[in-house]
Structure formats: C-alpha cells, structure tokens
Amino acid sequence: MSISTIFIQRGISLFPYQEAFMTTWIDMEERPRRACLYYRTGAGKTLTALGAFMLSSVKTADTFIGKDVGALVIAPPSTHASWQAVADICKVKVELISHAKFRQKDYLVPRSMSIIVDEFHLLGGAKGQGFKKIKQIAKTGQGDIIICSATPNYNDAERCYCVLSVIDPPRVHGGFLQFLMSNCITRVNPFSATPLVDGFIHYKNAEEFLSTHSRVHFVPDIHSVEIQDIELASHVDEAFEKFGLVTNRAWSPVSREAYISSSSMQTRHLQRRMNVFDEHGLRPEVIEQLEMLIQNAPSKVLIYSTSAVILAEVQKFFISQKALFSLISGSSSTKQKEGELSRFLFDDDVYFLLGTAAMATGTDGIDKVADTLIIMDDTPDDSARKQLIGRILPRGADSDASKKQVYRFVFV
Numbered sequence: 007m008s009i010s011t012i013f014i015q016r017g018i019s020l021f022p023y024q025e026a027f028m029t030t031w032i033d034m035e036e037r038p039r040r041a042c043l044y045y046r047t048g049a050g051k052t053l054t055a056l057g058a059f060m061l062s063s064v065k066t067a068d069t070f071i072g073k074d075v076g077a078l079v080i081a082p083p084s085t086h087a088s089w090q091a092v093a094d095i096c097k098v099k100v101e102l103i104s105h106a107k108f109r110q111k112d113y114l115v116p117r118s119m120s121i122i123v124d125e126f127h128l129l130g131g132a133k134g135q136g137f138k139k140i141k142q143i144a145k146t147g148q149g150d151i152i153i154c155s156a157t158p159n160y161n162d163a164e165r166c167y168c169v170l171s172v173i174d175p176p177r178v179h180g181g182f183l184q185f186l187m188s189n190c191i192t193r194v195n196p197f198s199a200t201p202l203v204d205g206f207i208h209y210k211n212a213e214e215f216l217s218t219h220s221r222v223h224f225v226p227d228i229h230s231v232e233i234q235d236i237e238l239a240s241h242v243d244e245a246f247e248k249f250g251l252v253t254n255r256a257w258s259p260v261s262r263e264a265y266i267s268s269s270s271m272q273t274r275h276l277q278r279r280m281n282v283f284d285e286h287g288l289r290p291e292v293i294e295q296l297e298m299l300i301q302n303a304p305s306k307v308l309i310y311s312t313s314a315v316i317l318a319e320v321q322k323f324f325i326s327q328k329a330l331f332s333l334i335s336g337s338s339s340t341k342q343k344e345g346e347l348s349r350f351l352f353d354d355d356v357y358f359l360l361g362t363a364a365m366a367t368g369t370d371g372i373d374k375v376a377d378t379l380i381i382m383d384d385t386p387d388d389s390a391r392k393q394l395i396g397r398i399l400p401r402g403a404d405s406d407a408s409k410k411q412v413y414r415f416v417f418v
Contacts, residue, residue: 009061016095024054027223031058039150040173042126044216045225047396048370051154052085052092055122058152060096062120076100078115080108081124082367083340084347089124105129109136120149125367127155127389131164132182137171144172162212163190163203165389173221189215231395233381233412236295240417241280252276257283275313278383281417283319292415293323299380300358304409306350306376309360310394311383317362320382324358331358334365351375363390365397372397381414 009025020028031039041058043051059077076099079089086102093100105128107113115121121143123129129136144151153172167185170177178185183200186192189208192201209215217224246252250266250273257279282292300307311317314335324331330353332346343364350359351371359365359376363385379398385391398410 012061013057018053018095020053020057021050023223023225024050024057027054028058028061030223032061038120038148040144040221041152042169042173042216042219042222043152043154043225044222045154047393047399048373049225051124052089053096055124055152055154056089056092056096056098056100059098059120059122059150062150077120077122078103079122079124080105080129081122082128084343084369085124085367086340087344088370105136109134109139115143115147116149117146118148121147121151123151123153125155126153126169127165129168132167137168141168141171141175145175162389163206166212166215169216169222170219174219231399231407231410231412233395233414235414235416236299237416237418238281238291238295241284241289242277243280246276246280275315278313279315282316282382282415287326288319288323295415296323296380296382299378299413303378303411305378306356307358308365308372308376308379308398309358310365310379310381311360311362312385313383314362316383317360321360324360329358330356331360332356334359334361334369336362336364338364347371363394366390366394369397373400377409377411379412381412384414384416 009028010020013020027041027043031041043054045051045054056077079093079100079102081089081102081104083104089100089102103113105125108115108129121140123140129140131137140151140153151172153169163186164182166189167178167182170185180188186201186203190206191204193204195202206212206215209218216222217226252266257276281289283289288296309320311320314337317335321331321333332350334343334346338346346359347369349356351374359372376398379395381391381394385394395412398412400407400410
C-alpha cells in the first residue's frame with residue numbers, strides 16, 4: 007500500500023513534497039532520525055510531521071502495520087487545537103506543550119520520547135535556554151526529532167547554527183564561533199567577542215545555506231508580493247535629533263515635562279512614535295494615507311505594528327471611527343487570540359485585524375478573507391516580515407495572488 011493511499015483512506019490528499027519527505031523519513035537508516043521541515047507558511051508542516059511519525063511503523067511487504075506512536079509537540083498554544091485534530095486523524099498520541107513550558111528547568115523529557123518542534127525559532131538563539139535544552143536532547147536522546155518552521159533562517163547565521171545543532175551536530179562541532187569562522191564572512195565586533203556577520207562564504211544567504219542540506223526539506227514560497235512604501239515626512243525635531251531631548255509626553259509618559267532619551271534603544275522607539283502620532287493621536291497625513299489604503303482594499307485588512315504603543319494609537323483611531331476590529335497582541339491569551347481571530351475570519355462586520363508580532367503565528371485562514379497588509383511600524387527582521395506577509399498569501403499550488411498587496415509606512 008502506497009503512502010498516498012494510506013492518507014486517502016483517511017480523507018487526506020498529500021502534496022508531492024509531503025509524500026517525498028515521508029518516503030525519505032521511513033527509509034532513513036540512521037537512528038534516531040533528525041529532520042527540519044523548512045516550509046513556506048501554510049504548506050502543511052503539521053500534517054507532514056505527524057504523518058511521518060504515523061508511518062514510523064513496521065514496514066513489511068509494502069504494508070505499514072500501525073502501532074502506538076507517541077510524540078511531544080512543542081508549539082504555540084494557539085495552534086494546539088489544530089495539532090491535536092491532525093494527530094487524531096493520524097492516530098499519533100501527542101503531548102502538547104508551549105515553548106515556555108519546555109524551557110522550564112523542572113520539565114523533563116524522557117530519553118526515548120520523539121519530539122516535534124513547531125516555530126523552532128521560539129526556543130531562542132545560541133544562548134537561549136530552550137535551544138540549549140533541545141540541543142542536549144538531540145545529542146543524547148533516543149527519540150526522533152522533527153523541527154518545523156516557515157522561517158528557520160530567523161536571525162540568519164545564528165539560526166542556521168541552531169538548526170544544524172539539532173539535525174546534524176557533527177556539522178557544527180566546535181561551537182558557534184567555530185561555525186561562524188568556517189561558514190561565514192565575518193568582521194571584528196568592537197563590542198563583543200562574537201564577530202559581525204556579513205554573509206556566507208559559499209552561499210547567497212541563510213535560505214540557500216539551509217535548503218541545500220540533505221536533512222532540511224525545503225518548500226519555497228510560490229508567491230511573492232512587492233512591498234509598496236508610503237513615504238511621509240519625518241517629524242523628528244532638531245532638539246531630539248541632536249540631544250535626545252523629548253518635550254512632548256505623548257511619546258513616552260513620564261513624570262516630567264522634558265527629559266533626555268537615556269539609551270539608543272529608547273531613541274529608536276521614540277523616533278518611530280514621533281513620526282506616527284502626537285498628543286492628538288495619529289498624525290493627519292498618516293490618517294489620510296491609512297484611509298485611502300482601506301478604501302481601496304478589495305477585502306478585509308491586516309494592520310501590523312512592531313510597537314504595541316503605536317498599535318494602541320491605531321486602535322484609538324479605529325474606536326473613534328466606530329470601526330469594528332479584532333486585536334491580537336503579545337498580551338492576548340490563547341483563548342483571547344482564538345476568539346479575536348475567529349471574529350475576523352467569520353464575522354463579516356469585523357473588517358480589520360490589528361496586531362503585533364503575535365499574529366504572525368497560529369493564525370491560519372487569514373489568506374481566505376484578507377488581501378491587504380498595512381505595516382504601520384515595520385520589523386527590522388526580514389524573516390519575521392516574510393512570515394507576516396505569508397499570513398495573506400494563498401496556500402494552494404494553483405492559487406491566485408494577484409489581489410494580494412502589502413503597504414509599509416516609511417518616514418524620510
């Protein structure tokens with residue numbers, strides 16, 4: 007019985023790349039098995055990973071004999087319901103936990119436990135406790151491990167190191183610094199022993215570096231949307247530019263009327279706020295452009311801001327206009343996030359979804375109702391932006407992305 011037939015009996019049709027990975031997985035001679043699903047957003051990582059574990063059964067005369075298969079699934083809580091639903095179809099017994107719970111020192115994983123890590127980057131970088139824990143498990147554990155992410159190149163060279171530390175430890179023997187020296191173009195960092203990375207020696211970027219590894223199974227984006235920048239004049243005044251002097255408490259409520267920005271990070275945050283709003287709310291030119299984009303949108307609209315403070319000002323504006331919207335932010339609980347997403351997806355009167363980076367994961371289905379993404383306050387991370395844009399891109403191989411559009415506010 008073929009792999010595709012097994013899933014057809016369960017009412018599921020596999021994409022060719024899903025069947026190809028499962029075939030590779032069950033034929034893999036090395037034990038325990040290690041793999042990374044480097045799939046575009048919405049390409050079916052959940053089914054692919056759980057399906058592979060389902061097929062981790064005895065293979066006899068082209069017949070797969072089912073047996074009890076269990077796995078620990080580390081995933082954002084907002085996606086647990088969908089993981090459980092697919093696990094039920096695949097008859098894989100799963101324990102679902104968050105990345106935060108996995109990082110806890112008193113949470114112990116049996117050596118024989120197989121593991122799936124969704125959104126792998128959420129375990130942190132090379133110094134992160136979550137990464138160190140999964141690295142040790144990959145080194146000494148006896149269970150299979152599949153790591154999944156639409157953006158495993160998050161943080162570029164560091165993320166590549168983290169991925170390989172789990173799926174191919176010998177490739178990164180010697181640690182992070184040795185990895186950088188062997189694979190990357192570096193220069194001296196005057197503030198750290200870790201050098202600055204300008205690129206890869208033999209590869210164009212992190213995506214190419216990872217996608218060529220035999221244990222990384224890559225499904226690239228089939229659609230691309232060009233970001234259209236909305237350029238507006240900067241409102242950073244001379245006193246702030248020269249001295250970091252803040253005279254308007256609207257941008258950073260404090261006990262005194264005027265103060266000096268105390269750090270470069272605070273300065274960057276304040277600059278972004280100054281350009282978008284003042285003590286009266288969103289600036290008139292921002293409102294004008296925002297209203298024009300909304301009026302021309304063919305369907306529902308996503309509005310994103312890296313800054314929760316800027317998003318709060320956008321929220322105030324929508325409330326003043328009596329516009330119905332859903333809101334997903336870092337402070338939203340799993341239940342709140344699910345409720346807000348459901349309202350946006352199924353209530354025709356809720357035309358807008360406002361959110362921070364929290365809406366970049368666990369929000370499947372947005373592409374069915376929304377064609378427009380407006381970035382009010384951009385993220386500096388290219389991979390995070392790519393994942394965010396992936397929320398509105400269609401999923402099917404033959405899908406149409408001609409209506410999809412992304413706009414970004416830029417202040418010059």
